[in-house]
Amino acid sequence: MAQPVTPKKAGALPSAPTADQATAAKLVYGLLSDSRYAYRPRPLDDALSADMYKRYLEALDGGKQFFTQADIDSFDQYKTRLDDAIKSGELEPGYAIFATYRQRVDERIAYARALLKQDIFTFDGNDEFRYDRKKAPWAADRAELDELWKQSVRNDWLRLKLAGKEADKIRETLDKRYAGLADNVAQLEGQDVFQTFLNSYTSAIDPHTSYFTPRSAENFNLSMSLSLEGIGAVLQKQDDVVAIREIMPGGPADKSGLLAPGDRVVAVGQGTSGAMEDVIGWRIDNVVALIRGPKGSQVRLDMVPAEAGMDSKPVRVLITRDRVRLEDQAAKSKVLDIPAKGNMPEKQIGIIELPGFYQDFEGRRLNKDDYASATRDVARLLRELKTKKVDGVVLDLRNNGGGSLNEAIELTGLFIDRGPVVQVRESGGRISVNSDEEPGVAWDGPFAVLVNRGSASASEIFAGAIQDYGRGLVIGETTFGKGTVQNLVDLDRWPANEEERFGQVKLTVAQFFLPGGSSTQNKGVVPDISFPASVDASEYGESTYDNALPWTRIAAVPHVTYGNFAPMLPTLEQLHSRRVANNLEFQWWREDVARFRAETAKTSISLNETERRTERDTNEARRQKRQETRKELGLALDPLALASADDGLTANERDIRQDTAREKAAEDRPDPLLQESAAILADAVYLLDNDRKLSAVVLPASTRAGHWAD
Known part of the structure; x- marks a missing residue:
């Protein structure tokens, strides 16, 4: 492995790409414009060039903090020339825009650091810092940027002041922060500029196509x-x-x-x-x-x-x-006890948390015994949970952004006895069906999948297939809505290089559909039992991309229906609503979600110290009150209850030992959504065990799945 030798600060960036970068740009163009590779190829013309131009400016200065309208006017000469730059490999326009960006960063940082020496840090007026500038016009001139940065610096100062820092310490912290930002930009290299510029092209094709440098x-x-x-x-x-x-x-x-x-x-x-x-x-x-x-x-x-x-x-x-092995990102399990209530005895529900659909592709290709695989890890955890005689299993896919398509198929196979898992439509329209071919299952008992808006791609294939088969309940929020398939294409394979020179492209090659024929694209997977949405679909998810593929459907493929949970959903909803109405942790979570969504809807923040201090004190009092209530009721305490206040620091300014301890403590925070998901599954088990008529409707005898209705 070649070892880089990099000075503390980079010198002048090259004004043109290297020969390898010019070649890589042309290779990417060949891929994205060819329907044999790209699912939705787009001609690289002036219209796409204008789209690239917009995306490149957003990548560099999405908050409109550095460029003025005069800068944009000077860049406009490139708006319809970027297509020719990609085709020819002559990428000087991207480097020219970046050079101005780096110059503007230096100017803004110098201005911010100079402000720290001025007497501007009184906070008794009615002014605000308008931090959300995505829809704002570019600053008319430097004076307008000066005012924006002045309010930004004052907000940084006020945050630290509210956290109890003295003026000298605040000045030292912010001066170091701003100098660090300038250093970070100064250390950007030609490969960083090239990757950012080329991704303005790939992201214009679709949201999930991207270019990677070799590193x-x-x-x-x-x-x-x-x-x-x-x-x-x-x-x-x-x-x-x-x-x-x-x-x-x-x-x-x-x-x-x-x-x-x-x-x-x-x-x-x-x-x-x-x-x-x-x-x-x-x-x-x-x-x-x-x-x-x-x-x-x-x-x-x-x-x-x-x-x-x-x-x-x-x-x-x-x-x-x-x-x-990166164990913290691997599947892990635990058991939750669901207390007896009324006629329902105590239940034990196994929980498997799966952060991603990982697979060591190289290890699998070489047939290594210990290659990393989400499916293999989950199968092992299911065996362990079986020995503990749990009454059901919840697979937690919250914030699981996906990964390997093969893992999604094979993981589904742990819960169904052979059959189609996902349909894949390629760019030419050909549809193939990917199935679980392994007979038998690893878990045939009561099962539920917990999802949220951050569950995407492979998570949606799995959850959607489980839903189509009627194999388990899907609980939580409507998922992300990413219904496309990407392959990694190694650009070194065409010149047959012995070393990595040109990088790789994560290329959208197909769209996937569930066994029932529906795409998850844009719409996502809709749960059987829904929790309040923690984030609005207009703020996060596939539907927020301006060039996302639309939802569609194709014909279903034959597959077994293990169960039909529709007849019991009203009862489960009723039991769920009753329980959460008396569940303080769940109610607090719901309140926090509403408060979070109200805050994210804002575009500015007050710079009045009294107002901000009152808001801070109110939040701290609420957290303290909740902790006291937990003590009174014998509930598990929140280890971060009093550590959630804004300390005014960025991640790299905090004491690492304290910060990692806080992260570790967060693992023990109350998780009312996981607890409630386990309770819902326990309800389903109890209902089917004690209502034979309902059980016969929900789980037909001919396809009854294991212990669902023993």
């Missing part, structure tokens, strides 16, 4: 495989250094006992004798690239311990790299 492609593939070769530590940029945020259990760093969260990396050397490279001020991805390496190789790190000052003498550690 970005490597990181994407690692996230899908759920494994990497390195030391097993999560890194974070903090001020001018890279620090350890988390030690992965069982990895080399953990086994060595030499590293801890908060420790800062100041130099890296390869092997036992390679030169130590000072990495202070480096981009985090360049530091990561130095620390990662093949299994069995060694790396030396000069570390400043978390509790020591940066001027302390570093400690040198030698660690042997190994293959590390």
Whole structure:
């Protein structure tokens, strides 16, 4: 693996792409304009160029904080020339716009830092900071931008003041923050500009087509495989250094006992004798690239311990790299007890949380015994839950954005005994049916799937198939609505390169449909039992994209119907409504959702200190009151009840050890939606166990699924 050597601050960006980037641009054009590859090819003409232009400006300055109308007027010469730039590989327009962007960032940051020395931090008026500028026009001139930034800096100051910081500390914190923003932009390289510019083209084709540079492609593939070769530590940029945020259990760093969260990396050397490279001020991805390496190789790190000052003498550690499994992103399980109530005895419901449909494609191709697979992990957890004799299983797919299509198919096969899972329509109109071919099931008992607006793609294939088969209940919110299939296309395969040069394209190649014929595109999967929407469809989801494919349907394919839950849904809804009416955690969650949605609808915030302090005190009093109520009623306490106040800091300004402890504590927060989902499934089990007439309608005897109606 080639190791980058990057100075603290990048010099002048090249005004033109490299030869490899020019070639990559032309290869991407060939893919996206060819119906043999792209599901919805679009001609690269002046109309698409204008769309690219708009998207590129949004990618650079979506908040309209840096460019003025005069800048936009000067850029307009490129509006209908970007198509020719892509076709020819002469991408100078993208670099020219970016050069102006970097200059404007420097100007704005210099202005913001100068404001910190002025006497503008009184907050007794009626002025506001208008932070949502997506629909605002570009600033007419620098004076208008000055006013916008002045209010932005004042808001940053007020947040820290409300958090109890003194003026000198506020000034120091903000000056360092703004300088860091300028440094981050200064460290952007030609590959970053190229990727951003090329993605203005890919995203104009459809929302889920994107270009990855070789390094970005490597990181994407690692996230899908759920494994990497390195030391097993999560890194974070903090001020001018890279620090350890988390030690992965069982990895080399953990086994060595030499590293801890908060420790800062100041130099890296390869092997036992390679030169130590000072990495202070480096981009985090360049530091990561130095620390990662093949299994069995060694790396030396000069570390400043978390509790020591940066001027302390570093400690040198030698660690042997190994293959590390990203366990925190893997499936995990637990058991929830549903208390007895009335005639219903206590039930135990198994919970499986699945963050993504991951698969180690390379490990599977090589037939490795231990390759990462969501299906294999869930199957193992189901076996464990069986031994605990749980009464039902809830698969939690909240915020699961998808992943491998094969995993979605094979995971569905754990719950159905062979049959079609998803229909795939390619660009030419050909429809193929992907089925579970494995006989038998891993779990034939009561089953439910918990989803929310963040459940997308493979999650929707799985939840929709379970719903079409009548194999289980779907509970939660209407899902994201992503009904398209992407493949990774390696651009190095055509020139047959021995090394990675051109990157990869995540290309939309097909649209998927459920066994019943419906697409999830735009509409998503609608639950059988719905919870209040935590986010509006107009704010988040496929329907918010201006170039998303519309919903449609095709013919259904024959498939077994295990059950029809419609006759029992009214009763389940009634029991659910009664229960949550008396469930404080659920009611508090509902109140918080309403408050959150009201806040997200705002486009500005008051800069009156008394008003902001009153609002802050009200929020803290509410959290304190809830905690006291939990104590009085013997409910589980919220470990973050008093840690939710705005501290005015950004993520890289917080103490890493405290922040990671807070993240860990968040895992034990009350989760009323998960608890209620388990209770709904317990209700269904009880109803079907004790109402033979209902059971005969919901679960026909010929297709009765295991223990649903024993």
